[in-house]
Amino acid sequence: MTNGSAQLEAPTLDLIISLQQVLYKEARLMDQERYSEWVEMLAEDLHYFMPGIETRYRRDETDQIGDQTRMAYYNDNLDDLKKRLRRLETGTAWSEDPATRYTHLITNVEVELSDQEDHFRVYSNFLAYRNRNERDQDTLLGNREDLWRRKGSSFELVKRLIVLKQNILLSKNLNVYL
């Protein structure tokens, strides 16, 4: 993850709070499966990326996070993501009925100005809890690095890098957005 922002000004408290609120709203929409509203928060030029993470030795120079030609859980533009979401609207996504219960916790929010006007780098951590049927449950934890762009009185998500802290995904699927 790059950080060329040493010389940039500090963000205002207002900006920090507004962006924090945006992240919380996003989490709430996901918890409530209000995906069509979530999609409204995404930019036309979205890149939504969650690389697969292999276990490798420290000396290994493979760029597991930056190299986008490698295997990734998500490497989506807006259309790709909409396609995935379309599955839920069909009414025949059997494994989603009964519904999964989700809670997203978003923490460690850090806002930075970027060198592009009206674009803000936002770091955060997430904990996504899922529970299905009787006792089927799992927890996904990791870091995110976002780029948000000012849009009218709010913001839209332009880039999201998600680094999940699991080597083997310790669950049968990924029916959750992070």
Added chain:
Amino acid sequence: MDTNLIKKTMGFNHLIDINEGWVDRRVFCEQDIYEQELYRIFARSWLFVAHESQIPNAGDFVTTSMGEDGVIVSRQKDGAVKVFLNSCPHRGNKVCFADAGNARRFTCNYHGWAFDSAGSLMGMHEEYCYDPGDIDKSTHGLKQVAHVDNYKGLIFANFDPDARSLEQWLGDFRWYLDILLDNEDGGTELIGGCIKSEINANWKLGVENFIGDAYHAGWTHDSGSRAMNNGEPFPPVDMENSFHASINGHGWEFGLEGMGDLVLLGRPKVIEYYNRIRPDMAKRLGEMRSKIFGSVASASIFPNISFLPGISTFRQWQPKGPWKFELKTWVIVNKAMPDDIKDEVTRGVMQTFGPGGAFEMDDGENWENCTTVNRGVVTRQEKLHYRCGINRKVDDHPVLPGLVYRGQYNDANQRNFYQHWVDMMEAPTANDIPYRWEPKFSGLETRDFAGLNDLKNGGK
């Protein structure tokens, strides 16, 4: 391997009857049966351990499991590949913790025994503590797997010193494998990295799903099909012009329409690409195989590899006890593809058959529940129905090798998979495993034959 462990007679014939068409659920849940699978199947089968492209350079390695035995697959200076146990002969510690990388040495963390990339013991920490006669370093390397061989880029290994050759193991299934592995000059490669996930289901459920279960696709994957293909349901199958073919427990189910799987990948550029190379593919592999490519199809290599030619997902179901498997997912592409097409394929695969894929998401849920219900001791005594299409055998198909059945909605490949499972569970040695399909292409390059009817001409 201790053959006493294998000979300990349990008897498995009563668990399956493919002529009646049923399978006893205990094969999906009982610990004793599972343990015997590890000895009789995984320790005696040719198992996929790596693709050539994962370890191109000397010192490159990947780690994987053969059954539940952890191994290191390591490229040698002379280009050969060695496969050895990932367990130190001193106290047994694992010697390599990475999924992949490049190493000149594997040094054990416990007492510092060091092994080279061939697995030989090179030296140890404080070596002076061993007196002359305490240890012969030349016999204390990492245990080598008995056989390693390669079919068109796929590297297989076999623990069993008495194993048949890889060519015999694959048999005429090579003719089908060429559709995936040899449809264009240059062969295939795997995209970098591997996605692993854990599913609380018996490993055989994944394999049998890919070996023949086209039937589930229209129902289970209605949502996925509509998501990927503009609201359209799963394409209808043509029961006259689609088939199951099974050889030595491997199987391929397929249509001949040439497009179904490609459409489900949801990537127009990939379709264009294949349309461009298809005439050459027809020259290379013959008409029949160029039509199988890209059709609604799925396949498994016994015991635990599966793939979708056209959709390009390539995967391995690693057993982790009767109730759990680890699924390793790769993307397989032709080396000759332009980078942007490789990228399109990779994205398409992860949108369809990654853990977050529009199709994959609904599968794991089914397999988990097919497995966990068997915790009930009454439930597990109920036999499962595998009779679909039992009377649709096609004898003497002029082109297609193997045990061929008409209509891709069929349980034929699944029945033959379980027949081979029983055959191996019962066989005292590898040479006692019966051939249910006598090989016709022995010693021949299968690429050069458009089909069985080509044999008399000696190829195209």
